[in-house]
Amino acid sequence: MSRILVVDDEESLRSLVARGLAMDGHDCLTAGDGAEALDILMAEQGHFDLLLTDIRMPLMDGIALALAAKQHFPDLTIMLMTGYAEQRERAKSLETIVSEVMTKPFTIAELRETVLRVIERSIG
Template sequence: MPRVLIADDEDSMRSLVARAIAMDGHETVTAEDGADALDILTREQGLFDLLLTDIQMPVMDGIALALTAARDFPNLKILLMTGFADQRERASGLNAIVHDVVTKPFSVHDIRTAVADALAAREAG
């Protein structure tokens, strides 16, 4: 069962995403910001298949989290989420470490598909 770490500072978004991808049998762990997610990654020695993180968060944003996670856990697939065009633009230079950027708002189907694609790419790579 794939393990997915979800980082988003909005409670409702975090729980929606966790419920949506749990429908596909994935184990989910949630974090309320990038620093919390990094603590979880470190404590669990990066034993996740996918990091799904919002870009704009307090304390540590998703891009800083992605850069640190990619450095410390190079086998971890990373998927970003954002509702802001400027944040999507910031992420465009991260193609080497980020699988994709999912634009908010998205449907349950969209996020499940994005997660499935990222996990399939991890298996293939």
Template sequence: MPRVLIADDEDSMRTLVARAIAMDGHEIVTAQDGAEALEILASSEGTFDLLLTDIMMPVMDGIALALTAARDFPELKILLMTGFADQRERASGLDAIVHDVVTKPFSVADIRTAVADALAASKM
């Protein structure tokens, strides 16, 4: 069963995404921001298959989290989420470490498909 770490500062979004992904049998752990997500990754020694993170968060944003996670856990697949076009542009240079950027708002089917695609993809 794939382990997915979800980092999003919005409770409702974190809950929606966690429930949607759990429908596919994934083990879910959530974090309220990038710093908490990084602590979880470090304490679990990178035993996650996928990091799904919002880009815009307090403390540590999703791009800083993705860069650090990719450096420390190179096998970890990373998906970013954002509702802002400028944040999507910021992520465009991260193709080497980020599987995709999912645009908010999205449907439950959209996020489940994005997660399935990321988990099925081989890491470059």
């Protein structure tokens, strides 16, 4: 299936998301913050089908990560996750570079369905 970089500062959620997406055959790498994720993106030359990142994180938040990732890899599909209304509002300004913003909490089934839709939309 697809290659996905999952970024969240909560290890348990990051692991749960990666395991849930692996159920659909996706190859998932994980990072604990935006800076680590950007390092991975650079090392892998942006070879991911999807960057799935939390917005609110220490060091580099998901919005800064999305902006940096698009600057280096304009074709990268980006999806954000947040449990905070004010972060969702901040993400509205990124509509041109972000494919979807998922509101936490979500079920693994909702996540899998949304990721599949976002990836299919980016391919087609």
